Structures are given as C-alpha cells and as structure tokens.
Amino acid sequence: MLHDPNHIYIFDTTLRDGEQVPGCQLTTSEKIEIAKELELLGVDVIEAGFPISSPGDFQSVVELSKAVTKPIICALTRANKGDIDSAVASLQYAKRPRIHTGIGASDMHIQYKFHSTRDEILARGVDAVKYAKTFVEDIEFYAEDAGRADLEYLARMIEAVIAAGATVVNIPDTNGYCLPDAYGARIRYLKENVKNIDQAIISVHCHNDLGLATANSIAGVQNGARQIECTINGIGERAGNTSLEEVAMILKTHQTLNLHSTINSKKFYSLSNMVSRMMNMPVQPNKAIVGKNAFAHSSGIHQDGFLKHRENYEIINPEDVGIPSAEIVLTARSGRHALKHHLERLGYVIEKVNLDEVYHRFLTLADQKKEINDNDLFFLMGDGTEGNYNASSIKMKSLKVVMGENTTPEATVTLEISSEEKSATATGNGPVNATIKAIESIIGKKPSLKEFNIQAMHGGSDDISRVDMMLLLDGKNYDGYGFSTDIVRASANAYLDAVNKFLS
Numbered sequence: 001m002l003h004d005p006n007h008i009y010i011f012d013t014t015l016r017d018g019e020q021v022p023g024c025q026l027t028t029s030e031k032i033e034i035a036k037e038l039e040l041l042g043v044d045v046i047e048a049g050f051p052i053s054s055p056g057d058f059q060s061v062v063e064l065s066k067a068v069t070k071p072i073i074c075a076l077t078r079a080n081k082g083d084i085d086s087a088v089a090s091l092q093y094a095k096r097p098r099i100h101t102g103i104g105a106s107d108m109h110i111q112y113k114f115h116s117t118r119d120e121i122l123a124r125g126v127d128a129v130k131y132a133k134t135f136v137e138d139i140e141f142y143a144e145d146a147g148r149a150d151l152e153y154l155a156r157m158i159e160a161v162i163a164a165g166a167t168v169v170n171i172p173d174t175n176g177y178c179l180p181d182a183y184g185a186r187i188r189y190l191k192e193n194v195k196n197i198d199q200a201i202i203s204v205h206c207h208n209d210l211g212l213a214t215a216n217s218i219a220g221v222q223n224g225a226r227q228i229e230c231t232i233n234g235i236g237e238r239a240g241n242t243s244l245e246e247v248a249m250i251l252k253t254h255q256t257l258n259l260h261s262t263i264n265s266k267k268f269y270s271l272s273n274m275v276s277r278m279m280n281m282p283v284q285p286n287k288a289i290v291g292k293n294a295f296a297h298s299s300g301i302h303q304d305g306f307l308k309h310r311e312n313y314e315i316i317n318p319e320d321v322g323i324p325s326a327e328i329v330l331t332a333r334s335g336r337h338a339l340k341h342h343l344e345r346l347g348y349v350i351e352k353v354n355l356d357e358v359y360h361r362f363l364t365l366a367d368q369k370k371e372i373n374d375n376d377l378f379f380l381m382g383d384g385t386e387g388n389y390n391a392s393s394i395k396m397k398s399l400k401v402v403m404g405e406n407t408t409p410e411a412t413v414t415l416e417i418s419s420e421e422k423s424a425t426a427t428g429n430g431p432v433n434a435t436i437k438a439i440e441s442i443i444g445k446k447p448s449l450k451e452f453n454i455q456a457m458h459g460g461s462d463d464i465s466r467v468d469m470m471l472l473l474d475g476k477n478y479d480g481y482g483f484s485t486d487i488v489r490a491s492a493n494a495y496l497d498a499v500n501k502f503l504s
Contacts, residue, residue, distance in 0.1 A: 005226075006258055006259050006260060007226065007259075007260060007261070007262075008221055008226055008227070008228060008247075008251060008259050008260065008261045009044040009045065009201065009203075009226060009227040009228070009261075010042070010043045010044050010045070010227075010228060010230065010244065010247075010248065010261050010262070010263055011043070011044065011045040011047065011074070011203060011227050011228065011229040011230070012038050012043040012045065012046050012047065012071075012229075012230065012231065012232070012244060013047040013205075013229055013230070013231055013236075013241065014034065014038070014231040014232045014235065014244075014275060015031050015034060015035065015046065015047065015048055015049060015060075015064075016047040016048065016049050016050060016076055017047070017229075017231060017236045017237060017241055018231040018232070018233075018235040018236050018241065018275075018279075019031075019049075019279070020236070020237055021235055021236065021237070021279070021281065023279075023280060023281075024235065024279035024280065024281055026060075026278060026279065028056065028059055028060045028063050028064075030278050031048070031049075031060050031063075031064055032060075032063060032064055032067045032068075033274075033278075034232075034271075034274065034275060034278065035048070035064050035067060035068050036067060036068065037267065037270075037271050037274060038068075038071070038232075038271075039068050039069075039070050039071055040264070040267060041263060041264055041267045041268075041271060042261070042262040042263045042264045043071050043244075043263070044071060044072060044227075044261075044262065045071055045072040045073075045074050045098065045227075046064070046068065046071045046072070046073055046074065047074040047075075047076060047100065047229075048060060048061040048064045048065070048073050048074065048075060048090075049061045049064075049075060049076070049090075050075070050076040050077075051075050051076075051077075051083075051086040051087050051089070051090040052077065052078075052082060052083045052086040052087070058086060058089075058090050061073070061075050061087075061090035061091065062090050062092070062093060065090070065091055065092070065093040065094035065095075065097070066093045069095050071096070072096040072097070072098045072138065073091060073094040073095075073096065073097055073098065074097075074098040074099070074100050074140065075087035075090050075091055075097075075098075075099060075100065076100045076101075077099060077100065077101045077128075077132070078101070078102075078103070078128075079101055079102060079103040079124045079125055079127070079128035080128065081131055083101070084099060084101060084128065084131055084132050084135070087099050087101075087132075088132075088135045088136065091136065096138070097136050097138065098136065098138040098139070098140055098168075099132040099135070099136050099138070099139055099140070100140040100141075100142060100170070101128045101129065101132050101139065101140075101141060101142070102125065102128070102140075102141050102142030102143060102144060102170065103121055103124055103125045103128070103142075103143075103144060104121065104143075104144040104145055105121075105143035105144060105145060105146050105149040105153070105154050105157055106144075106145035106146070106147075106148040106149040106150075107149070107150060108145060108148060109144060109145050118153055121157075122153075122156065122157050122160060125141065125143075125157060125160070125161055126160050126161055126163075126164045128141075129141055129161045129164040129165050129166050130164045130165060132165075133164070133165035137167070138167050138168075139165055139166050139167055139168070140166065140167065140168035140169070140170055140203065141158075141161040141166040141168070141169050141170065142170035142172055142205070143157055143158065143169070143170065143171060143172070144172060144174050145172065145174040145175065146170075146171040146172050146173070146174070146186070147171075147172065147173035147174065147175065147177050147178040147183060147186070148175070148177055151186065151189055154171075154186075154190070155189065155190055155193045155194050158171075158190055158194050158197070159194045159195060159196060159197075162194070162196045162197070162199050162200045163196060166200055167199075167200055167201065168200055168201045168202075168203050168227060169190075169197075169200050169201070169202055169203065170203040170204075170205050170227075170229065171186065171187060171190065171202060171203065171204060171205070171220070171225070172204075172205035172206070172207075172229075173204075173205070173206045173207060173213075173216055174205075174207060175207060175209060176206065176207035176208055176209030176210050176212060176213060176216075176238075176239065177209070177210070178206075178212070178216055179212065179216075180212060180215040180216050180218075180219040181219065183204075183206070183216040183219050183220060184216075184219030184220060184222055184223040185223070187202060187204070187219075187220045187223040187224050187225050188223040188224060190202065190224075191223065191224040201226050201227050202220075202224055202225040202226060202227070203225060203226075203227035203228070203229055204216070204217045204220035204221065204225045204227070204228055204229065204242075205229035205241075205242075206220070206229075206241070206242045207236065207237065207238065207239065207240070207241060208234060208236070208238075208239040208240045208241065208242070209238055209239045211239070213234065213240070213241060213242040213243070214234075214242055214243055214246045214247055214250070216242075217230070217242045217247050218247065218250055221257075221259060222257070228242060228247050229241070229242065230242040230243060230244040230247055231243070231244060232244055232245070232271055232272060232275045233245075233272055233275055233276060233281070233283055233287070233290065234246070234287075235275070235279065235281060243287075243288070243289070244263075245265070245268045245272065245288075245289040245290055245321065246288050246289055248261055248263040248265055248268075249265060249289055249316060249320075249321065252265060252320075253315060253316060265320050265321050265322075266319070266320060266321065266322045267322055268289060268290055268321040268322050269290055269321055269322030269323050270322055272290035273450065273451070282453075289316070289321055290321065292451070294318075294323075308337075323477075330342060330362075330366065330371060330372035330373075330377075331366055331370065331371055331372065332363060332366035332367050334366070334372075336355060336356075336359050339355070339358070339359055339362055340355060342377060343358070343377065343381070346377060346378070348381060358380060358381070361380055362380055365380065373479065373481065373497075373501075393500045393503070394415050394416070394417050394443065394496055394499060394500055394503070395415065395416040395496075396413070396414075396415060396416075396489075396492060396493065396496060397414040397415060397416050397421055398412075398413070398414040399411065399412075399413055399414075399435065399488070399489055399492055400412045401431045401434065401435065401488055403431055408427045408428075409427060409428055409429070409430055409431045409433070409434045410425060410426070410427045410434055411425065411426055411427075411428070411431060411434035411435040411437070411438045411488075412424070412425045412438065413425075413426075413435060413438040413439055413442065413492070415439065415442050415443075415496075417442075417443075422442045423442070424438045424439075424441040424442045425438060426438040426440075426441060431488045432487070432488055432491045432492075435488055435491065435492050435495075436449075436491070436492075436495055439492065439495060439496065439499075443499060445473065445499070447471035447472060447473045447478075447498070447499070447502075448471065448472040448473075449469065449470075449471060449472075450470040450471065450472050450477060451468065451469065451470035452467070452468075452469050452470075452491075453467070453468045453469075454466070454467050454487060454490075454491075455467075455468070465483070465484060465485070465486075465487050465490045466481065466482070466483055466490065467480075467481070467482045467483075467487070467490040467491045467493070467494040468480075468481055468494065469481075469482070469491070469494040469495055469497075469498055470498070471495070471498040471499070471502070473499075473502045474502075476502075478498040478499075478501045478502050479497075479498060479501070480493075480494040480495055480496070480497035480498030480499070480501070481493075481494055481497050482494030482495070482496075482497060
C-alpha cells in the first residue's frame with residue numbers, strides 16, 4: 001500500500017537493463033561504485049542484475065546487497081523456479097530484497113516466443129509469484145510486451161498475480177511501440193478494471209525505440225502508475241530506456257502534476273559522467289538535462305534573451321542538475337550582447353571599447369572558426385597573437401614521457417611561468433594521467449576533469465589530434481583545446497589552455 005499517493009518511486013535499472021548494451025559491461029566493483037552514487041541520488045529501487053545469467057552477475061547482486069542499505073535491491077528472473085532460486089540466494093544479504101519475475105503478456109509473445117496459450121502463460125506467471133513469495137515478501141511481476149497485449153487478458157493476468165502476492169505490477173512497453181495517450185489509457189484501464197489494483201503499485205517500464213519512453217512514462221504516472229523504471233542517461237537495449245534524469249526533472253519542473261520523488265537532482269551531471277565513462281558510452285551533446293549543449297546558447301537571439309533574463313530560454317536552472325552555470329558559446333551566429341558578456345568576463349571595460357568595431361572583427365574571425373574561445377578574444381583585443389595568451393600565461397617548454405611493458409608511465413614536464421622555468425616528474429596510470437599530475441605539482445592546483453575527448457582531424461597515423469577538455473576550478477567550468485600529432489602533447493596543451501583561461 002502507498003503511504004503517499006503522490007510519491008513516484010524511482011526504480012533504477014542502469015545496472016541491469018542498461019548494462020545489457022553491447023560493450024557496456026561493468027565489473028562488480030564498478031557496479032558497487034555506481035550503486036553507492038545511486039543511493040546518494042535518492043533512488044527507491046536498484047535493479048542489481050539478472051543472477052541466473054552468469055556467475056559474475058550473481059556475485060554482483062551479492063556484493064551490491066552488502067554495500068547498499070537504503071534502496072530496495074531487486075533481482076530479475078524469468079517465471080521459473082531455477083531463476084527464482086538463484087535470485088533468492090543472491091539477495092541473502094539485502095536489507096530490503098525484491099524479486100522481479102514475470103512472463104510475456106502479448107499474443108505475439110505467447111504464440112511465437114513461448115508457443116503456448118493464454119491460460120498456460122497466466123498460470124505460469126501466478127505460480128512464479130507464489131513460489132517467489134515463499135522466500136521474499138516484496139514481489140514485482142512484469143507482464144512483458146504489455147504495450148501490445150489484449151487489454152482484457154492483461155487485466156485478468158494482473159488481477160491474478162496480485163491475488164498471488166505481487167506487491168508491484170510492471171506494465172512494460174517492451175518494444176517502445178505505444179503512443180503516450182494510448183499507453184496512459186492502458187494504465188487507466190487497469191486502475192479501473194482490476195478489482196485488487198489498490199493492493200499493488202503500478203510500475204511503468206518504457207523503451208525508446210520511437211523516442212517516446214519519457215513521454216510514455218509520464219503518461220503512465222498521470223493515469224495512476226506510481227513507479228517509473230529508468231536508467232541514467234537513458235541507456236538500455238536497442239534505443240535505450242526511459243531517462244531517469246528526464247522524468248525526475250519533469251516531475252520537479254511541472255509542479256501542477258502534484259507528483260514528487262526523493263531524487264537529489266544536483267547529482268545528475270556527475271553521475272551521468274561517471275556512467276558514461278565506466279560504460280564507454282558517450283552522452284550525445286544535445287541530450288536533455290545532462291548533454292554538453294543542454295545549457296549552451298549559441299544563437300544571437302537566444303543569447304540576448306538569456307542574458308537579459310535567464311528564464312527567457314531556460315526552464316531549468318543548470319545548478320539544479322549539478323552544472324555550475326549555463327554557457328554562452330561564441331560563434332558567427334552570436335550577437336553583440338554575447339560578445340560584450342564575454343569581454344566583461346575577461347576584464348575589459350566596455351565603455352572604453354568600440355564594441356561595433358570589435359564585433360566586426362569578431363564576425364570575420366568567427367566565419368573562419370567554428371567557435372571563438374577566450375584565447376581568440378585576447379587576440380581580437382590586441383593582447384596577444386592568435387593562439388597564445390599574454391605574457392603571464394603558462395607555456396609548455398618540454399615534455400618527456402617514459403613508458404613500456406610492465407613499466408609505470410612517467411612524465412617529466414617543464415613549464416615557463418612568468419619567464420621562470422619550473423619542472424616536475426610524476427607517474428600515473430597512463431601517459432596522459434602522468435603528464436597532468438606533473439603539471440598539477442608545478443601549478444599547485446588540482447582541477448576536476450569533467451570532460452575529455454580526442455578527435456583525429458583528418459585520419460591516418462600521422463594525423464593531427466585535437467583534444468577537448470573541460471576542467472572544474474573554483475566552481476566554474478573552463479574549456480581547453482589542444483592540437484598535436486602526439487596525443488599526450490595535445491592533451492597537455494588542452495589542459496594548459498583551460499588552466500590559462502582560469503588564471504586570466
């Protein structure tokens with residue numbers, strides 16, 4: 001039974017459904033690290049894995065159950081005793097265990113996946129719930145492909161499994177087929193036609209094959225569902241799952257829904273980066289909430305409106321999702337207001353500057369480059385040559401890296417700071433890491449590395465590499481760019497570029 005009828009339970013399946021993506025498999029220690037962050041984020045349920053699938057997945061559920069105490073720890077099974085026995089064993093240390101069992105509900109699955117009948121499938125689902133209930137009190141039942149199931153049969157199945165002991169009933173749009181109004185109507189039908197529906201929580205689990213996962217999940221809770229199953233960054237099978245950060249911010253932004261969760265949204269950006277890094281799955285720049293461009297403004301009209309009043313073009317404060325501030329990106333589409341904003345940020349007194357004349361030169365340069373950075377602005381203002389900072393900037397004089405088989409990478413760096421040369425040597429888990437540590441020891445600062453991207457300019461073994469880097473210093477983000485035929489040198493150049501922007 002629900003204690004708060006307006007509370008939406010957040011069921012995170014990043015470590016189960018999200019980890020099924022090819023190339024995104026995690027070690028047990030990595031799963032535990034993410035799970036601890038999910039606990040701090042405030043999720044209600046963590047689906048830790050599918051224990052019967054492999055010894056590694058089984059052990060991950062065991063160890064995660066020991067490491068995390070506040071959220072419910074859930075293990076997935078099919079509707080058979082072997083799967084359930086494995087789940088029970090894996091959950092032995094969980095403070096709040098849940099077994100998530102189920103079977104296909106659509107005629108498509110019944111006929112072509114199980115080669116069975118509706119009555120036989122319903123009986124198997126009921127038997128699985130009854131068997132799991134003998135071990136664990138909290139049982140969630142999933143009616144796979146419920147989005148395409150016959151409604152009357154689906155209602156009969158849900159009523160039967162609740163009677164058998166299910167505490168949560170999951171109505172998945174397994175193939176991302178439903179339209180929001182149709183999916184919402186499906187949830188409403190169950191609310192109105194399943195006699196014992198008040199004895200269980202309705203859960204929504206939507207896939208993103210048509211880009212409707214978030215919309216369908218919200219339609220579900222608007223019509224009576226009270227649990228959303230989702231993943232960080234929306235990762236998952238095929239086109240992915242419902243994005244946790246998207247649904248949580250929709251609930252937070254649309255107060256008229258009168259629905260809420262316990263999610264601490266300020267942890268989204270750092271957790272998004274952690275999952276992206278560990279799973280080797282970059283977040284698309286235009287991804288809602290956590291994408292690199294989610295709070296970046298480059299259109300002149302938008303920049304002008306944003307600078308006059310933030311809410312003209314932002315419905316979410318970036319700080320609410322863990323991003324220090326919005327970014328005004330200077331391009332050929334930017335206007336005078338944006339240029340003035342950046343010049344003032346760099347310390348120029350606009351009253352003493354002919355803004356029209358600088359803007360004309362800015363447009364000429366911007367037509368030649370995709371983005372204008374602080375370095376370029378110094379050049380425009382006559383404080384240096386293009387590509388270099390003023391005399392007080394930190395410059396790389398030399399870089400020597402030693403590495404090899406069974407040898408810890410070591411970097412020796414010499415920097416020129418205010419005409420004085422300083423050197424340091426450091427080791428790291430790779431040549432770039434060693435180089436950055438050496439630089440840090442010289443400059444006496446340890447910025448947080450928020451983003452790190454390497455891109456070949458044209459292709460080929462002798463190509464020039466471009467490194468884009470974002471550092472967090474004193475609560476603000478600084479972008480750095482570096483170029484070289486050597487990736488380590490390009491990385492060092494990008495790091496120093498960002499540090500120089502901070503110092504300037």
